[in-house]
Amino acid sequence: MSDRTPDAARQRRRRHTRERQAVVFGVLVGGLAVSAFGAAAVYTGSWTPPFLARDFSSPEPTGLAAANSPCPPEGATPVPYGEVALTVLNSTNRVGLAGDTASALLQRGFSIAAEGNAREAGYESYAGSALIQFGTQGVAQAYTVAAQFDTPQLVLDDREDASVDVVVGSSYSALVAAADVVLAADQPFAVPEGCIALDQVTPAPRPVPPPATEPPAEEAPPAEG
Numbered sequence: 001m002s003d004r005t006p007d008a009a010r011q012r013r014r015r016h017t018r019e020r021q022a023v024v025f026g027v028l029v030g031g032l033a034v035s036a037f038g039a040a041a042v043y044t045g046s047w048t049p050p051f052l053a054r055d056f057s058s059p060e061p062t063g064l065a066a067a068n069s070p071c072p073p074e075g076a077t078p079v080p081y082g083e084v085a086l087t088v089l090n091s092t093n094r095v096g097l098a099g100d101t102a103s104a105l106l107q108r109g110f111s112i113a114a115e116g117n118a119r120e121a122g123y124e125s126y127a128g129s130a131l132i133q134f135g136t137q138g139v140a141q142a143y144t145v146a147a148q149f150d151t152p153q154l155v156l157d158d159r160e161d162a163s164v165d166v167v168v169g170s171s172y173s174a175l176v177a178a179a180d181v182v183l184a185a186d187q188p189f190a191v192p193e194g195c196i197a198l199d200q201v202t203p204a205p206r207p208v209p210p211p212a213t214e215p216p217a218e219e220a221p222p223a224e225g
Contacts (some may be wrong), residue, residue, distance in 0.1 A: 079140050
């Protein structure tokens with residue numbers, strides 16, 4: 001009967017409480033010990049947890065997204081801006097983008113031959129920053145222009161003159177800051193990684209404007225009679 005007295009019940013509760021506390025403290029101490037061991041292993045380099053082993057960094061852009069991007073000719077140097085004839089084309093739905101880009105290039109001294117809509121000039125929509133298209137006579141001019149854009153795509157086509165087309169895409173926001181343009185008049189272009197020797201590139205066909213759509217002919221009025 002003594003085990004059923006109030007005092008005995010209180011003692012049992014205290015004993016159970018102490019046992020639970022001992023278990024909780026034991027778990028906490030064990031967890032802290034495991035954490036300390038793991039931290040020491042990571043710190044010393046003897047163990048790398050899986051979430052740290054993953055590489056979250058993005059690959060560095062090459063700046064040459066096309067398979068037929070030609071390397072600059074050996075020893076080629078930048079062309080004076082005023083000697084580069086540019087056609088600036090807008091391949092997006094942003095009204096006035098070609099004009100704004102042409103104005104920005106004009107302020108830097110480039111010669112703007114024309115500006116307009118990319119589709120009307122035979123180009124498709126472009127999702128990158130800037131597509132720079134040119135012929136074998138305009139490689140140095142194209143590289144001079146490419147330095148003004150962030151990660152442009154360079155494409156060689158079969159045109160025979162030194163003109164350069166700039167197709168502004170949906171990723172374009174602004175020209176590279178003039179102070180960040182890495183060009184020196186007396187220093188050859190750096191050869192970018194991933195480019196192909198000029199004589200090994202097969203030129204793409206130069207875009208051709210689609211034929212103009214003629215308005216439907218008006219029906220002749222019925223003859224009287």
